[in-house]
Amino acid sequence: MAKKSAKNSTFNIMIVVQDGRLAYEAALFAASLRHTNPDFAGKLYYAEPMPGPLWKADPRLPQGELRDLLIELGGEFIQFENRVFGQSYPYGNKIEALAAMPKGENFVFFDTDTLITGDLANVPFDFSRPSASLRRENTWPQLELYGPGYGATWKSLYDKFDLDFDSALDLNHPDEYWRRYPYYNAGYFFYKCPQQFGVRFLEYAKAIRDDAPPELICQVLDPWLDQVALPLVIHSFGGGKHTLPRGLLDGDISCHYRMLPLLYAREGTHVVDLLEEITAPNKLKKVLKGSNVIKRMIYQGRGHKTRDLFDQNDLPRKEQAIRNRIKKAGFWMR
Structure with missing residues (x-):
């Protein structure tokens, strides 16, 4: 069993909640957290997008039994505005919602389609070294026959943001094998300050969307944009692939079931x-x-x-x- 990290024992959790499927998934998440972590010391935040010009309809969860249940399960609603994404890219909610979280407090973001299956106190988070989920397949980039390979594609992104590419590589894998390169699933990620992380995440994602390097000309960024920007953000804050022991999140202690x-x-x-x-x-x-x-x-x-x-x-x-x-x-x- 992993040891509890004393200096980082308290943290908040954020999930995104809006009307429809995400709200029901949030109830499953909150019920699982309450069941497996009855003494959880942090706060569970339901980040809710506000209506605005980037939404065709009001994305909020209406008043009613489901909203009441979420509150009864121990979470607190917080609201955020979409200034960059919204209806056109709802995955951007997890990026923009970070601005509504308490500044300077350790946080873990989870996708709502996750269950907490064990004691989070047994996860030795080092919140100064962020990381994210490694439960993923080689979904991005999709290589063209005569296009750039994995290395050139990822290096172009690291170069765009003046990040050291070589130090991000997993040298346990050979050149042009996808696991060598810094790709995560955005089903969870963590850091010591949600607002710092969110500002940079938004900056990088917007820059990639609006001004991608030439190496990405044939690449599809919807729905992958968050997972393209995330490794860059993690690396910029001194994090990486293996700052957590394997087998805990996406293992014994959480399940991102999709x-x-x-x-x-x-x-x-x-x-x-x-x-x-x-x-x-x-x-x-x-x-x-x-x-x-x-x-x-x-x-x-x-x-x-x-x-x-x-x-x-x-x-x-x-x-x-x-x-x-x-x-x-x-x-x-x-």
Whole structure:
């Protein structure tokens, strides 16, 4: 078991909440946090985008049972404005929301489609050395036959922001193998100050979107922009890939399941058991049934039918193959 880091024992958590699927996922997240970390010393913040010119409709979660449940589960709503992204790139919420977090306080951001499955006190965060999730596939960049390789593509970004590229490489992997290069999943990340991190994250993401290096001319940045900018931000603050022990976040202590059909298909039995335990109380069930996905996957048994399609000890290597099998069986939902 990892040792608790005494000097960094208190931190806040931020997730993004808005009307629709994210709000129901937030309830699952908050219920799991409350269940596994009843003595959590920090605050859980629900960052909520405010309506404005960058949204076609009001993105806020309306007053009602679901909002009341989220508050009852121990979280606090905070509001932020979208000045750069919004409707055109909702993944940018996780970037712009950082401005609403308390300045100078340790934080961990999680995507809402995450469950906290163990004691966060056992994660030895060093908040002065940020990092992010390594549970990812080689989704970016997508190489063209005659285009630049992984090395040239990533180096162009490091050069753009005057960052040392060579020190970001994982030399355990060979040239032009994607794991050699600094790519993360943005499902979680952490640092000692959300506002410092957010300012730089926004600066880098906007600069890449508006003025990408020539090496990116054939690359698609939607939805990958946050994950393209994130390694640069982490590196600029002295962080890197391995500032946390493996097997804790995205392991024994958190699970970024992405979508409920994928959770049932590929996650461990302890994750499924936790999900069904935290959603069993009638007070939660009454509200959570407002999500058709939760109602059918958890309460009507579609999740276990999905699970029966797979041997969890011998899963397809690619997520797309898992998705395709679920879709073929008619069990896919999102």
